[in-house]
Amino acid sequence: MKKLSDIVSGIVQAINLIITLNPEVLQIAALSLYISLSSTIIASCIAIPAGGFIHFYDFRGKKVLIALIQTLYSLPTVVVGLLIYLMISRSGPLGYFGLLFTPGGMILGQTVLIIPIMMGLVIAALSGVGRDIRDTLVSLGATGFQSIIQIVKEARIAILSAVILGFGRAISEVGVAMMIGGNIRGETRVLTTAIALQTGLGDFGFSIALGIILLSIALVIVAIMYLITSGAIGTIEQIIGGAPRQ
Amino acid sequence: MKKTIPIGLTALIIAALFVTILLAGCTSSSTGTSSQNSTTAQAQTVSGNQSLVIATTTSLYDTGLLNYLQPKFESQYNVKLLITSQGSGAAIAIAKRGDADVLLVHSPAQELAFMKGGYGLNRRSFASNxxxxxxxxxxxxxxxxxxxxxxxxxxxxxxxxxxxxxxxxxxxxxxxxxxxxxxxxxxxxxxxxxxxxxxxxxxxxxxxxxxxxxxxxxxxxxxxxxxxxxxxxxxxxxxxxxxxxxxxxxLNIYSVMAVYNANQPVEKIQMANNFINFLISPQTQADIGNFGVQQYGKSLFIPMDVSVPNAPAGWVGDHSTPATDLTLAPTAAATTAAANSTAAVNTTAAAP
Structure with missing residues (x-):
């Protein structure tokens, strides 16, 4: 039983920290969400149009580019951390902006990290739209622009999945957060780096509390994805909205 | 079915935006205590929002000593301390790149090389154990x-x-x-x-x-x-x-240095000097000596007024003279013109 005592007492302490709304735990969770949501939004603004461009326009080296993007799906977080560190260090080319050890620098790093996977999945989503739909669009006399709009509409759920997956990667990574953020308490300490630090110090309760929060966020993400893909949101909308639609 | 999804999607996007705004509110309210301090300060001085990046060794951080001293310094000088804890080697590397303003480590031989290389000013020892x-x-x-x-x-x-x-x-x-x-x-x-x-x-x-x-x-x-x-x-x-x-x-000696390089703003060096003088002040020295006594029954760190046993030459830094230097001491060879150029770091490297 003694071997389990760390885990049990850790979980008890964790529940206590969460129920009492421990300000430090809340602050760390809020900062994590803020940084990862920001980077997801910025990355979406870049990856979705860029993915669309790559899909809809033919150019030399397109296949190579797509292969390269797919390779970067597994871009190691510490490599991004290293590159961005060298860029934004005060003695680096972007040193003037003083981004190292700030949430802004972490947002930049996570954005760079998740752009490839989002872009790749957007391309895959658009390619997934059936050839027959395109042919139908063309045969109905849709202009190029109109058919692009329609194809994007068809692929919207897969595109949304790409965004959510990017967010998942951003909030769960530790390499960029540690190397760019520096794990500064109250400034750049996020869920993952705090867990790494507190576990190292043997403060398992705090780590478990943060782990539970991180898992809860993941659960919410999965729930949203499930609702969207199963079309349940529309159904809920119907129920809440009241007005029946045909 | 298909027609209803876009409305669900719109609702989702609105919800997401709402959450984002909420979070933005959360993060700013969570730092409320510090921003309250700085709003009062902003009225008086523009430098109220100044921050000081401290690269430190894990032992000073893991013991909680810096968290204990941080609010005392922050309220006294109205500055935000950003403390990143690494091993002394990593902390020194960060300081050499100019990514920190203050270096707090316990590796005397490496510190002396750092000082000799012209990367730091005002090395003072402030604790031992x-x-x-x-x-x-x-x-x-x-x-x-x-x-x-x-x-x-x-x-x-x-x-x-x-x-x-x-x-x-x-x-x-x-x-x-x-x-x-x-x-x-x-x-x-x-x-x-x-x-x-x-x-x-x-x-x-x-x-x-x-x-x-x-x-x-x-x-x-x-x-x-x-x-x-x-x-x-x-x-x-x-x-x-x-x-x-x-x-x-x-023997384990902890020392503090102000980071120096050609691009380092004078205000940062001044604030770093304030921090150094804060650490060696009688009040902080007493605080360091008392830190942890209640909790662990014993001081975790020994202040410098207690005599330090024999150590190799140079290991124990000055611990009484206030830190005032803002630039490296000029060598005979260094001209005023050279002092303004990046080459100054190299030419003054030979300075004692």
């Missing part, structure tokens, strides 16, 4: 009360002999503690890279901070070298006990 060899309570290598050098030699011989349960966890991260460890190996007559590193499974390099390394040693039933402060602070989470606590090579 000693290193200890800690290990399992049953002392499987039988090293209790040996000198550190004999203890290390015994662990090495038994370890390479594959005696069961003999392990040593090294920081392996170029930290001040590892520098002290290497120094003991050297005093014991071994070449660290040839005789110790990769000499067998008994020698484990954790590559992590002091707290994490102690955890690892505790889990593995291994010996390790630690500073007294971190060990006292985390003893309750560990199954380790101090085994060797006496010996000249166990």
């Amino acid at each position: 000693s290193f200890e060899i800690v290990g399992p309570a049953n002392d499987p290598a039988g090293i209790a009360n040996m000198t550190p050098e004999n203890a290390f030699t015994t662990i090495l011989l038994k370890g390479t002999n594959n005696t069961p349960n003999i392990y040593f966890v090294s920081r392996g991260d170029g930290s001040g503690t590892q520098t002290a460890e290497i120094n003991i190996w050297k005093n014991a007559g071994y070449n660290y890279t040839q005789n110790i590193e990769k000499s067998g499974s008994w020698y484990i390099e954790s590559g992590q901070g002091m707290g994490a390394t102690l955890q690892m040693a505790s889990q593995e039933g291994a010996y390790t070298l630690t500073d007294q402060g971190t060990f006292l602070a985390y003893q309750s989470n560990l199954t380790l006990v101090p085994v060797v606590t006496k010996g000249g090579s166990l």
